[in-house]
Amino acid sequence: MDPIRKTRLSEQAVEAIETMIAQGNYVPGDRFLSENELGKELQVSRSSVREAVRILEVRGRVSVLHGKGIFVAEPPEGNSFAEWIRDNRASIFDHFEVRMIIEPKAAWYSASKADQDSLKAMEKACQLFEENAGKEDMAALVKADGDFHRLIARSTNNRTLYFLMKTMTRSLSEGWITSLHIPGRIKKTIREHGAILDAIRDRDPERAEGEMMRHLSNALSDIRDSMTR
Template sequence: MQNYIVACTIGTMESLKKERLSVMVTDAIKEIIRNENLKSGDRLYSEKQLSERLEVSRSSIREALRMLEVSGIVKVYQGKGVFINDQDAMVHPVHSWVVENAESLREHFEVRLLIEPHAASVASQRASAKDLETLRKTYDEFVGFVRDGNVSKAISSDGAFHLAVAKATRNRTLIGLMRTMEQTLNEGWYASLHVPGRLESSIDEHNDLLKAIEAKDAEASASAMAKHLNNALSDIQRFFGNI
């Protein structure tokens, strides 16, 4: 793994391999901010500079910066650069991001509601024993991260669970779409899972979905996925206001 990320991430190489690259890159950028004592208003390195420094693709840097912006750590100004946010002035950083990006958030859930219930239905009919084992393992990891209060890894694991459902469809086009969504539309995951109680609710909703897929019940699988996504959107609207 890249030297800087390895140096800035706690744990063994084996544990690093299990963690999504975006989480590792996000943590590495946070470490840069801490190590260089960057303050509110300071300009962060450019995407190109961060890409070269961390030895990862610019798309990985872009994804990490989106997550840092949603969490209120940085502010990205098109054409100007990335700047450190004023943490003291922010009442609720995720709330500010949701308000500013309401349209893209609506589009995020609109696309997921079009694709994922059908994916869950197909997965229930095609999932192999190995697919089910992966789903169960990913679900258990998600539960563990939620119980430990590790929000960033819980969010990563939540995305991995949804991707595992897509992979169980055996449809390469659908898998590609879900992988793209997980990498480029993950602000919706991030925003929803910062709503108080949403992580805990997701444990039950994921479990209902997993049981339906294991039972090979296509209708129940689609229903469980649609309920999960609609609940997430409703919780965002309830907590942050209508979007």
């Protein structure tokens, strides 16, 4: 540790703003000082204020809304490192349960909203998966598989959904690998992905939802089987 390094003005500004929030009787949701006011108060330029605010935003202390101002956010108490460990060790079945809630609906939205570019990208991911099916490069397979699922989420134009899928598929990659090691699973995945893609291409939300559900529950039961056997 090395607490004596705070050369940057923006870092000093971060500290100053943090104490201002702490001592200023702000309730989460309250409007805070504007960038200009902060600059005047702290005697630094707007650039530095902006960098400080950016840092505080990433840290979850404030949230910035274009045209409205800077708002005090709920302090991100809970998610500490220990908590994170716990949650990341959640069982693969918990993850699957959540995926089976989210992904079919994502496929539904995708079938009704995806544009041509997104479709192309999904097709490419499917193709890539097929091309790597015979080879030994499991990492490429896992990536192509994750890409496909992520692209569906992305094509819904819903940012929250997209980030959600991104983290879900990433944190699942280990479990995913084991599932692709199950004999026959790769071939099934190709077929199931194809069915999902077809439904999305046909703009048939219900079918896309159903095919995605089938894909996930197939994978899950294969994993179950390979574990109990």
